Amino acid sequence: MSGILDTVNQRTQLVGQNRLELLTFRLMRRQRYGINVFKVKEVLQCPKLTSMPNLHPLVKGVAHIRGQTVSVIDMSLATGGLPINDPENRFIIISEFNRSTQGFLVGSVERIVNMHWEAILPPPEGTGSSNYLTAVTEIDGELVEILDVEKILNEISPVNEEISEEVLSQKPVVEEGGSAPNVVLVADDSSVARRQVKRAVETIGYDVILAHDGRDALNKLQEMAAEGDIYDRLALVISDIEMPEMDGYTLTTEIKKDANLKDLHVVLHSSLSGVFNEAMVQRVGADAFIPKFDPDELSAAVIQAVKGVES
Incomplete structure (x- = not known):
């Protein structure tokens, strides 16, 4: 894990070459997922979470990290799976999307994989509009799903779409x-x-x-x-x-x-x-x-x- 933490912020040189690096992780099942390292600020073992009134059902709680209060989203629950149990022995991926910082609670974090964007493919036809996939790829002969995080975040906290x-x-x-x-x-x-x-x-x-x-x-x-x-x-x-x-x-x-x-x-x-x-x-x-x-x-x-x- 220390290797991932040491290298997450050193990967931006690939951007602009149609290349990226994926941080792979799992939720509560065998399925592997990936997130672009360039969106990852930090990976750490899940700290103590504080429950607050009126939290969205998909939000496990809030964590206080480096002076900032961060909402922690149960990514398994958000994608239709079972809630992630035993959070203190799990990991959170701290990420920046759409001008905000949030934590994604995941079951386990694996490794960083150097990829070419041409190997990242759209979801198969027929997956339907209700799925949470934005792309798929293959690593070591295994399907890796890349989640539509913007869709998940919009369901939790819809943005204002009205023009003044x-x-x-x-x-x-x-x-x-x-x-x-x-x-x-x-x-x-x-x-x-x-x-x-x-x-x-x-x-x-x-x-x-x-x-x-x-x-x-x-x-x-x-x-x-x-x-x-x-x-x-x-x-x-x-x-x-x-x-x-x-x-x-x-x-x-x-x-x-x-x-x-x-x-x-x-x-x-x-x-x-x-x-x-x-x-x-x-x-x-x-x-x-x-x-x-x-x-x-x-x-x-x-x-x-x-x-x-x-x-």
């Missing part, structure tokens, strides 16, 4: 059949995130094309470019960073080196936050980075980007 009147008052007038581009392509592997972004963009008057990952997004963009000048239709691209097969950094790089796509405005929109991402935005040539998910901030960025494209 102040922002709505700034939206441009989108005329049907007009000459200005009126379509936004949104790439995200989380069904919750796709729905949130789609709603925000449509509320300010734009049509949305959805892509499930970076590879899907690039294929759609190249198909659009093959049909004619893409700048006549597409206002901008909003992309997640962590996605199966091709991450958002690699997608941006591919867009910027394609002669037919290179002038597209690309906004990276991710639950991965921090100064490091700002540096990566510049490195790959993206035009902006917005942490998930604030409907006003996202909508205002889209409005400003569109105004810049049209000017």
Whole structure:
């Protein structure tokens, strides 16, 4: 375990090379799961948990860690399994998602595995919208499931998806059949995130094309470019960073080196936050980075980007 703790914060050099490292863990069953190390702040044996009134049923309790009060979510219970027993002999993964820090109570933590995003695949067809998978991969001949943490967190504490009147008052007038581009392509592997972004963009008057990952997004963009000048239709691209097969950094790089796509405005929109991402935005040539998910901030960025494209 000390090896994991010593190396979790030393893995960011892989980002931008379409590579990642997964921290693998188990809940109460044999099934293995994975989480991107870049989202992991710390792994530690579960400390004493304090129960508080009105906690969500999926929250095991709160822990006081390094001066911060952190909600600890029972990941087995959150994904439809049995609650994790004997928590004092289990582990919590402290992680940052969507501008907040939380702990995920897991049965056991195994090891860190260096992977290529192309080996991370979308969930099999037919798994349905009720599942908590965002991707799957294979390690040592065994299926590893990557959970849609954003979906779990949204069920525990739904985010406000309403756009303020102040922002709505700034939206441009989108005329049907007009000459200005009126379509936004949104790439995200989380069904919750796709729905949130789609709603925000449509509320300010734009049509949305959805892509499930970076590879899907690039294929759609190249198909659009093959049909004619893409700048006549597409206002901008909003992309997640962590996605199966091709991450958002690699997608941006591919867009910027394609002669037919290179002038597209690309906004990276991710639950991965921090100064490091700002540096990566510049490195790959993206035009902006917005942490998930604030409907006003996202909508205002889209409005400003569109105004810049049209000017």
